[in-house]
Amino acid sequence: MRFAFVGGLDVPDWLLSQMFVLSKMSVVKFKVLCKQVLMQASGAPVDEQKFAKLLSDGKLESHEVKGAVAALHFIFLSSARYDVAEETLGEELQQLGLPKEHTEALVIALRDGRAPLRQHLADASLRLSKLESLRWRVSEDVGSARAHAADLQLTVRAPAALGTSVAPPERLLKMRLSADTLSLLHAELLKARELVPAPK
Structure with a gap:
């Protein structure tokens, strides 16, 4: 039953x-x-x-x-x-x-x-990692003709488990994006910000 x-x-x-x-x-x-x-x-x-x-x-x-x-x-x-x-x-x-x-x-x-x-x-539920820091730099990609790339370095921290005061360790994320990919990511993030209401 x-x-x-x-x-x-x-x-x-x-x-x-x-x-x-x-x-x-x-x-x-x-x-x-x-x-x-x-x-x-x-x-x-x-x-x-x-x-x-x-x-x-x-x-x-x-x-x-x-x-x-x-x-x-x-x-x-x-x-x-x-x-x-x-x-x-x-x-x-x-x-x-x-x-x-x-x-x-x-x-x-x-x-x-x-x-x-x-x-x-x-x-x-649905607790997201917090962005602690963001570093970036634009560099010229040596492999192709005058192409630029963005190097991103993000430091994120997962939320602490309920009932504990111990903060979890930070995680370092590194990525390299081409100029086109970075433009696309920027446009997507702007669109997401429009759709999601700001916290009160």
């Missing part, structure tokens, strides 16, 4: 097995766990001691706790990614065996945290 919260695909087997584990938790602990996992998925700092205290429940073994956190994390990210309606998500989770009270708690937590989660996902 296909489910909207996983993009119209079948639910992974590991997630199905975690539904039983999630249903063993009390509703109160489940609500708090949902909020903590949602905060973590949104990139917000999480109180590790509160997290550990919450999960130190005699009913669950350590591997079950890890599986439950992974399952909630997957459900939140996947639901936000595919922009699943709350009613649809609730119905699908109940079809998978999650009790109604647990489902309602999860849906309410997602309703409250959907905007920051989607913003975090948007910030984490």
Whole structure:
């Protein structure tokens, strides 16, 4: 059976097995766990001691706790990614065996945290390398009659990975363009600048 919260695909087997584990938790602990996992998925700092205290429940073994956190994390990210309606998500989770009270708690937590989660996902996607420096010079190509070429030297830096403050190393790119190729590149870049709105 296909489910909207996983993009119209079948639910992974590991997630199905975690539904039983999630249903063993009390509703109160489940609500708090949902909020903590949602905060973590949104990139917000999480109180590790509160997290550990919450999960130190005699009913669950350590591997079950890890599986439950992974399952909630997957459900939140996947639901936000595919922009699943709350009613649809609730119905699908109940079809998978999650009790109604647990489902309602999860849906309410997602309703409250959907905007920051989607913003975090948007910030984490389509991040382009930053141009650090550009050097160029025009030279006469010795091989052909009075042809000119442009030597470009670009230094770019990829964006830092989310959750880290360590900047990745710079990359040096060198290229030689003929006068015709440089003119074509310049025209294409001007056209692209017209089409793409300036950042606000």
